[in-house]
Every structure is written in structure tokens, then in C-alpha cells.
Amino acid sequence: MKVAIAANALGAELKEKLAACLQAKGYELTDVSDEDIYTATMNVVQAIQEKKADRGIVVDDYAAAPFMIASKNHGIICAPVFEDYTAAMTRRHNSTQMICLGAAVTAEKLSCELALRFLESEYDGGRHQVRVDMLDRML
Amino acid sequence: MKIAIGCDHIVTDIKIKAAEFLKKQGHEVIDVGTYDFIRTHYPIFGRKVGKLVATGEVDLGVCICGTGVGINTAAEKVHGVRGALVTDVQTAVAAKENLNANVIGMGGRVVGIGTIEYILEAFLKAEYQSTPERDALIAKIDAMAAESDCLVNDGIFDEYLKKWDEGYYHD
Numbered sequence: 085m086k087v088a089i090a091a092n093a094l095g096a097e098l099k100e101k102l103a104a105c106l107q108a109k110g111y112e113l114t115d116v117s118d119e120d121i122y123t124a125t126m127n128v129v130q131a132i133q134e135k136k137a138d139r140g141i142v143v144d145d146y147a148a149a150p151f152m153i154a155s156k157n158h159g160i161i162c163a164p165v166f167e168d169y170t171a172a173m174t175r176r177h178n179s180t181q182m183i184c185l186g187a188a189v190t191a192e193k194l195s196c197e198l199a200l201r202f203l204e205s206e207y208d209g210g211r212h213q214v215r216v217d218m219l220d221r222m223l
Numbered sequence: 224m225k226i227a228i229g230c231d232h233i234v235t236d237i238k239i240k241a242a243e244f245l246k247k248q249g250h251e252v253i254d255v256g257t258y259d260f261i262r263t264h265y266p267i268f269g270r271k272v273g274k275l276v277a278t279g280e281v282d283l284g285v286c287i288c289g290t291g292v293g294i295n296t297a298a299e300k301v302h303g304v305r306g307a308l309v310t311d312v313q314t315a316v317a318a319k320e321n322l323n324a325n326v327i328g329m330g331g332r333v334v335g336i337g338t339i340e341y342i343l344e345a346f347l348k349a350e351y352q353s354t355p356e357r358d359a360l361i362a363k364i365d366a367m368a369a370e371s372d373c374l375v376n377d378g379i380f381d382e383y384l385k386k387w388d389e390g391y392y393h394d
Contacts, residue, residue: 121360122364145317148318149321151306152322152364153364155300155306156364162296163290163308166314169290169333178292188314210393211393211394214386214391215264217383218379218383219300221373222270222297222300222371222373
């Protein structure tokens, strides 16, 4: 699975540790980081939209700006993830392609577990697709 | 303050408790639904909260679903919404101080009503701390999604609801 990963300066240190963790598990990473969180997030969004990546991860301080920016793109569902339940359920129910993590609130070991849980979870489809279709219609 | 609040059928009881808390704090609350536990679709209610916020009919919005992702994504798809999905007070305050967030979201199956009350109280109290860099980022976010008709088109979900009723979507 190809994963686009990006951070700004506030997320750079955690992103490096996360990248090492994911690479050790065999994930193929493309680092599209940028000092500007808008550009870093849009780089991941574009990698997904252009199908250069299957999933995306953005790391900054609080996972707030990347959620706002990524969600305002057609076809993108992005989840700020701070705990295990959302890491899995947002894949299963929302068909989420990318997550954002906050280095100010989530440490290295938990970040790695959350990212892996997200990457290893699959979309349930079925009744959930009507909501995803509605989101895609909005924008 | 005037606050719009919405949820899906998974967390209606928690939404009602959060709304009661806001009212006790002296706020005027507009509950856009859902109002019971009958299966429905989170984009309907996320859009309603987002629209009230984006048009300035309310000061802030609150969105709660199971994880918070679905309903807050729907609110976020509305032009002019800057929503934050959080599990703790510090992140909620940062979203207001750094990004002037106008919607706050939580997962009703993720955090309990105690944490929700702490987050709401802190988010409403926090104030945007303007800097040229923050102003510039907010302007960029606010320029996004302007092409969408979801602010003006209240029938945007009709065809999907029809397909749902016809049994097109099933497990």
C-alpha cells in the first residue's frame, strides 16, 4: 500500500518517527512535507486524488488545520485521530482516505499504533455508502 | 451566544445532554436534529449546522456523531465553516485561538458527557489570537469550497434519500 505522508515544522519530528515505524511494517511512503501546513495538506490531498497514494497522513501540532483544509476538497474524507476507536471506525464507516495526527497531543508510540490501525482497517460499504455519496455531492 | 447543535441517531441522548448544558450556561441553542434514534444520515445534520454557521444565523456550531468524523466532515464541506474535531480541551482551545474555529465536534462514542462539557465550556470561552500568519491561513481556508451549491440547495440529498428508500443501499 502506498501512503503519502506530510508534516509542517511542528509535526516534523513525530512524522520522522512515524515514517520509520510504518516503513518497518512494509508500507511504501512518499514524503510530501512542506513548511506551510496548507501546502503540506494539499500535497497529500493531491496524491490521493491523482491516485499516486492509497492513503494519506498529515502531522502538525493539533490536527485541526489539516482537517479543515483536506475536507474542503471534493471526494476527500479526512479524520483527525487521537484514539484507537476512531482510527479503525473512520475507515470502516466513512471510507476515510487520510488522517491527521497532532504532535502536541499524541506521542510517538500511540501515533504509530493509530496509523497502523487506520491503514489496516477496511471500508464496510453497504448502508454507509449513502452517507459517503452525500458528502461527495456536497462538494 | 447563539449555538446550533446537531447529531446522528447514534448519539441523540448525548447531544440532548450537551444542549442542556449549553442552555444552563445561558446560551440560545438551535437543535437541528436528529431528535430520536431512528436510523438517518449524518450529512443531513452536519450540513444544517454548517449552513447556520456559514450564514451567520448562529455564532458557533456543535456536531456530534459516533466518532464525530462523519457529521463534522459534512459541516466542513460547507463554504465558510472552520470545524475542529477534538477529544480534549487543549485541542479545542488551540483550534479557536489559532484558526478561529466556528464549529466544534466530538465523538459521542469516543468521549463522555463530562469531557464534552469541559470542551464546550473552554471552546466557547477561548478567543481567536490574531497574527498575520493565522489571518492568512484562515483566508485561504475560507476561500475553499466556494463553488459548492450546498449552502443554497436544500434538496441536495433528495436523490440519495430516494435511492435509500428504494433499497439501493444495503449491507
